[in-house]
Amino acid sequence: MSKSTVAHITNNPDEPVTFFKQITEAAKKQSTEDVIFMNLATIDEEFGVLNRTVVYRGLSDDNCIIYVTQRFTRNFKNIQANAKCGITFFLPNVVVPLQGQDPAIWQVRLIGATAEELPESQLDEWWNKELLSAQIRDHIFPCGQPVNYVELVEKHDRFLHDHLESKVPLQRPATYTAFKFRAQRWDFLKVGSGQIADRVQYRRLENGDWQSMHVST
Ligand SMILES: Cc1cc2nc3c(=O)[nH]c(=O)nc-3n(C[C@H](O)[C@H](O)[C@H](O)COP(=O)(O)O)c2cc1C
Known part of the structure; x- marks a missing residue:
């Protein structure tokens, strides 16, 4: 019904x-x-x-x-x-x-x-309070700009590696x-x-x- x-x-x-x-x-x-x-x-x-x-x-x-x-x-x-x-x-x-x-x-x-x-x-x-992924994005991802995907991932992986090695919290950009x-x-x-x-x-x-x-x- x-x-x-x-x-x-x-x-x-x-x-x-x-x-x-x-x-x-x-x-x-x-x-x-x-x-x-x-x-x-x-x-x-x-x-x-x-x-x-x-x-x-x-x-x-x-x-x-x-x-x-x-x-x-x-x-x-x-x-x-x-x-x-x-x-x-x-x-x-x-x-x-x-x-x-x-x-x-x-x-x-x-x-x-x-x-x-x-x-x-x-x-x-x-x-x-930001997640690490958001902090990394804020440091190295140029919002809205055309990018080479492979180069961007390499840049991310290098940045993450250097950050983990340094053991220092990421500073606010x-x-x-x-x-x-x-x-x-x-x-x-x-x-x-x-x-x-x-x-x-x-x-x-x-x-x-x-x-x-x-x-x-
Ligand atoms: C689930 C989800 C959460 C998002 N959160 C944010 C956010 O908190 N801040 C932000 O600037 N963009 C965030 N974005 C990206 C925006 O939707 C948008 O793509 C980006 O801000 C660029 O928008 P604009 O070109 O209108 O400035 C998020 C996207 C999704 C799908």
């Missing part, structure tokens, strides 16, 4: 970041991967809008989404030219304990997210950087199988408080 129900987001917290933490912590616990990905859209002079998948690194001390990149990427240049971005998290098959026992697809969007580059004094903290994002709106969507989605949107008021409301999908 065909069925149709409407998903329900209930008892959502007053602060969007608290809700975001509930969903991402549940997603991490229920996944074999410890990483959460997000989609970052920027305004690009040549292509209009440009989006890409990136790693969600965590939250800053003031509860903003952190993103790590390199100063020679196109996305860095895009953000420098226009700090307004769009960010979307897609988290399928997650049971958020305070939201019922059935798995659902969750989408979290930061609408009108303004990027702010972190000061140099905060970058080492994030650099030290000058090109490494990070941004934090402050959103005008946070939009949470929940939908299960055979359901019409429910959405709760948080809108930032002039006084800095958040107003939350259900919005139609």
